[in-house]
Amino acid sequence: MASWFTRRRTVGTIVSVIVIAVIAAGVTLRATQRAAAESPGSGTVALEFTATDLATVEPKVLARWLHVSGTLQPVNQTTVKSKVSGEVRQVTVREGEAITAGQVLVRFDTADLEAKLSERTGAMEASRAQLALAEKTRIQNHTLLKQGFISQNAYDSAESNLSVNQGTSKSSEAQVQLARNALRDAVVTAPLSGTVAKRHVQPGEKVNFDAPLITIVDLGQMELQAMIPANDIPELRIGMKVDLAIDGFGERRFTGTIDRINPTTEAGTRAILVFVHVPNPDAALRGGMFGTGKVTLTAGAPVPTLPAIAIRTEAGQTFVWTIESGKLGRRIVTVGRRDDAAGRVEIKTPLPPDTPILAAPFDNLKAGAPALVRASAPSKSAGAS
Template sequence: MKRSTLWILGGLVCAALAAAGMRMYVQRGQPPAQAPSPGTAVQPTQAPLELAPADLVTVQRMALSLAVPVSGTLKASQTALVKARVAGELMDLTVREGDAVKAGQVLARIDPAEYEARVRQARQQADAAQSQVDIAQRQFDNNKALVDQGFISQTALQNSTASLAGARATHQAALAALDVARKALDDTVLRAPIAGQVSQRLAQPGERVAIEARIVELVNLSRLELEAALPAADAVQVRTGMRAQLQVEGREEPVNARVLRINPIAQAGSRSVLVYLGIDGEPGLRQGLFAEGRLGTRSVQALAVPLSSVRTDKPQPYVQVLEGDTVRHVLVKPGARTEVTQGHLTTTWVEVQGLAEGARVLAASAGALREGVRLSVGTAAR
């Protein structure tokens, strides 16, 4: 082996020995780590988070009203559209929108001159037909007497009988025509079929109207109805007489309603069932206002938490439960809901399965926390 190679190998060995000696020197200069004694607690690496008392709610048992949401437009239970039954010039229409009317009150008239003339014509034709009946009756009486005495044949009497029957029929037809003329004359007076208020005036005095022309529309606001379309699954639980509370636009106070009728058939396409709720008329309620609310079907006792405490950012709903000072995520199964009003604040509470009564649950204001996070609460939860 060459002498240069030996020198290189010797240098490498010396460098390795020097590095090992330096490492041993450093380790001897550092004091050994002290192991914790058995009675000494390990200090946490992070302080617990502060939690306000309002950020905790307690799982409590309460009466939950199983309710079905309903919505729709208010309609008057009684409406009427007054139309012209005869043609002519409209007269004496004085009522306007908002005016109150009584049943049978005269609302307007149609110029009766033409129909009065028709009544006179029909009466005169009836009188003429009556005269023909009298003539035919006398002819029949004379012929009958002659037949009895044997002066004329039976055929002449039969002809008199037929003439008398024809005259009587003509007279009856004339009387029927007189009744028709009188009916047309009566139809020139337009009366209110129901008591209520005028909602629309659709014609003006002096206007010539045709038959079936719309004149005024009336509504009776003493009783209102709400037509709500319910899914078939919800409609099965609804019965006549059930109560509901509705919030009508423009009103702060809720309105009480009651199920009056349930449509026996489902709507084509949507398969929804129409339910009709009755509402007593109150000041401020108008036809056409939108209303929504909940129709109570039954009440149950169950454990509940605020709906906002149930989180859905995982595949299954869960709540954040504070056990001791540690957060734990517990899966729950939501159920019935109810509205709870405290002061001026209304909160939705929901039935939950999977929690014990009295458990402390984080409210929505606490936000989302990782499972295992430690919390500190100053006072007891509300």
């Protein structure tokens, strides 16, 4: 009996302790809820940024560039053509071979040309003999006229015959000179130094007058032909430098100079052809290569700018993060020209003056989140929660 009463007393004590614990927990929970209600937001942590993380809109003079692109062509190139008709006897060069001005390129068979020269030389000698006879006759008739042995008409006839023979002699001399020129032109030489681009004929072929024989290009001076919109032409000047990158040359850069600007737009376009002269002393560049580059234009007036790193793009929108009234703000902006060398971008959207703008790569930022600028520096980079 005594043990039963002892067990009952123990159970009662345990139940009392549990009830007291539950009441204490309820009181504590109510106190916590009341404190949270009296101080809302006390659990939110404000993002802290230092001066090195921020930037403001500043007026800057941005470098202005005009992009150009086009195909390279040699400045000096020519297609040597035949000045005579005949059979090609020898071609002394092949494609890709370097040649010098005056070097023999092609030789024609000269048998017919030599025969023609001999024929015309004989005709010239005959005409000279006729001229000498006519001159002698005129002198004799002049003496007879003075002595009264012939009439004036007979003398005039002799003098006219002399004039005819003089003309015939000059004509025959010209024919001989033409035959000599043709014989000389049967040996074709290079008009300029350069590289053989194409050989149009082979030995044994018969070609006509003015037929193409050899194409020569001089790679020492190249020219990039760029199509420039007509509204950009007023800012270009002869002599402006062009920084060029040529396909296939990696990081190597070439410097060109604007040499000529066409006076009219190209047919069917609103663009004007601009010729950029590109020195090529090592002959590394070749005709037909494609190049891109930029022309430094005259600096304009200062414009509002921000560091390029401050400009964010997401879902097709361009924006910046600002700190206003202790909170993060997300402002949509319109950008203009970009100066890659200075790392700055023109901002066309007006922003409040001296507004701090994030200029460091932060992630997971939310508009309206508490934010403050720590006065002391340096500090740890702030992170978003």
